[in-house]
Amino acid sequence: MKDFDEFVRARGDALLRYGYVLTGNSEDAADLVQEALARLGDAWPRVRRKDDPEGYVRTTMARLHIRSWRRRDREELVAAVPDHGSLDQYGDAALWAGLQELPRRQRAVLVLRYYEDLPDQEIAEILGVARGTVRSQAARALDKLRIKRVFQEAR
DSSP, X not given: OHHHHHHHHHHHHHHHHXXXXXXXXXXXXXXXXXXXXXXXXXXXXHHHHTTOHXXXXXXXXXXXXXXXXXXXXXXXXXXXXXXXXXXXXXXXXXXXXXXXXXXXXXXHHHIIIIISOOOHHHHHHHHXXXXXXXXXXHHHHHHHHHHHHHHHHHO
């Protein structure tokens, strides 16, 4: 399992950043990476032969994330609304704020399309939806982000 340990050391931070982009917070990202790596560990001999363990982990992470919000299918309620956002260690606060306001499926589509640079057909397979759904969700998400930007610039 030396190869597996080397893979985790080499790609762990990148996987954590990817998890953060999917989930929106560091704790959920760490849980997602941990679960995906546990599954990779079980399948390591088979996955290693295919020369794409990172692709396997990223696909697993996306599917786990989608499964979690399909189960919840509700907004998480909080006791108090924060007064302001904070700049996170992983990226641009304005971009993240816009992504956070999107529904989970739309956010997942944008992350897979623009962060992972995956084609629509592969995104559809990962999310378990039709290719047309991927395209419509991406269009709706981008429209929402554009509208938000126009309102912010008008202020």
